[in-house]
Every structure is written in C-alpha cells, then in structure tokens.
Amino acid sequence: MTDPIRVSEIFGPTIQGEGALIGQPTVFVRTGGCDYRCSWCDSLHAVDADYRHTWAPMQPGTVLAEVARLSGDRPILVTLSGGNPAIQPLGPLIEMGRAQGYRFAMETQGSVARDWFAELDMLVLSPKPPSSGMAVDWAAFEACIAAAGGAQTVLKIVIFDEADYLWAREVAARYPTLPVYLQPGNHTPPPPGDDAASVDQAGVDARMRWLVERVVADGWFAATVLPQLHVTLWGNRRGV
Ligand SMILES: C[S@@+](CC[C@H](N)C(=O)[O-])C[C@H]1O[C@@H](n2cnc3c(N)ncnc32)[C@H](O)[C@@H]1O
Ligand SMILES: Nc1nc2[nH]cc(C(=O)O)c2c(=O)[nH]1
Ligand code: SF4
Ligand SMILES: [Mg+2]
DSSP states (O other): OOOOEEEEEEEEEEESSGGGGOEEEEEEEEOOOOOOOOOTOOOGGOOOGGGGGGGGOOHHHHHHHHHHHHHTTOEEEEEEEOOGGSSSSOHHHHHHHHHOOOOEEEESSSSSSGGGGOOOOEEEEEOOOOTTOOOOHHHHHHHHHHHHTEEEEEEEEEEEEEHHHHHHHHHHHHTTOOOOEEEEOOOOOOOOSSSSSSHHHHHHHHHHHHHHHHHHHHHHEEEEEEOOHHHHHSOOOOOE
C-alpha cells in the first residue's frame, strides 16, 4: 500500500476545455484540498474544507481502475487537477498509468514542486493574477519549472481585468521559453450543492472579446487566447 490520494471526483471522458490540449478527449482526476483560496475559484468543491467529507482516500491502483472503467480500458489522456494536485502523492499513479500507456497532464498553480513532475507529459502552470487575491511565491514557482525537467511545460493565466492582463505580460516576459495561454475568467462559481450552475456567459464572452482585442492591439502575437470551452458548452457544472 502506498499513501492514499484524496480524490474529489473522477469523471469523463470529456474534452479538455482549456489551454494547450483543448479539445482532446481526457478523463479528469480531481484531487481534494488546496493551499490557495482564489476569490473566483470555480472548483470550490475541491478546495473548501466544507467538502472535505466528500474527498475519498484512494489507492493509485483504485484510481487507475476507475479511469480504465470510464475509458473502456483504453489508454487515454488523464488530466490531474484539483484543488492543488501537487499536494497529493501522485507519483505512483503516474508511474503505474504510464506503464499501461496512459498519458498525464497536470494543472497546478505552481506553489508546490514535486520531483514526479518530470514524469508528466504536460505540466500546466497557472500562476494567479492580482484579481485572485493570492500572492505568488516565485521561488516555489521556479522550483516547479525546474522539477518538470524535460516535461512539456506551459503557462495558463486567467484574466479578469486590465491589471491581470498587465501582470500576465510581465510573467510571460519573465519566462520567454514557456508557451502562454490566456483565458477569460468566469465570475460565477457554482453555489454549494448546485450542479447546474449557470454562468454569466455574456460576461465571459465580453471578456473574451476584450482580451482578444487587447492582445492584438498590443502586438502580443506569442500569446494564445482561448475561452473555457466546457464552460461555454455546459456551464460551470461538475463532471464535464
Ligand atoms: C480549478 S483550477 C485547479 C488546478 C490548480 N489549483 C490551478 O489553479 O491551476 C484549474 C484551472 O481553472 C482555472 N480557473 C479557476 N477558476 C476559474 C474561473 N473562475 N474562471 C476561469 N478559470 C478559472 C485555474 O486558474 C486553473 O487554470
Ligand atoms: N472539460 C474540462 N476541462 C477542464 N480544464 C481544466 C479543468 C479544471 O477544472 O481543472 C476542466 C474541467 O473541469 N473540465
Ligand atoms: S489554486 Fe486552483 S483550485 Fe486552488 S483556489 Fe485557486 S483556482 Fe481554485
Ligand atoms: Mg474547472
């Protein structure tokens, strides 16, 4: 037995709705618990201590068996998210899954580095802009980049306003070798227990248009601007 992983939910296959792997079929493993508390977090059921009783301790083999059940026993891209998946013991799961042909991508804010990041197929680092209310520990963030080693690493930054945009430009300039993805924030975290959370889609669309115009006017041609496709399609629901 290895250390259990605290799992909030395992769902899919669906498509990756955000960033570099947008559109790719994937199963999500969402871990419970986060060292941050972003003002606009859209996954509070995996962050808020009120939901702790819903986070099941699972062995890596049990997690992989559930992924395999969902994918019909066919190796698929597994996306590790949370909460902050970096605070969970995910190394053995990644090792076991890769031996069976699964690929792994992980979403994390970059506050905790682990040596097993190097075993990922993609590390998505999402440092938090001013609107989140969080302060980035840049030493920890750079430790994450270093830990990834040869694993493909990208930046994905959520933008709500001009201050976030200017911050994202600075961050991207600091890490010129990392591809950067910008996504407009959605302002409507689901209320507790609400599975069919509606999103202010008009607001998200307006922010997306503003972000595209801002990037183009600025001549920031290395940036990729993408909406959260799953939010557009299904709203801020769980399990999609
Ligand atoms: C829920 S987080 C979990 C992984 C990790 N804690 C992180 O923040 O990267 C997954 C992704 O959703 C983004 N996100 C969270 N709330 C959002 C919101 N309200 N609008 C747009 N993106 C959001 C995060 O920035 C991150 O890129
Ligand atoms: N389809 C889909 N794509 C996503 N990309 C990042 C997600 C996340 O919450 O980490 C997410 C999610 O929850 N669903
Ligand atoms: S770091 Fe990620 S999971 Fe944690 S509160 Fe922020 S957006 Fe939510
Ligand atoms: Mg999400």
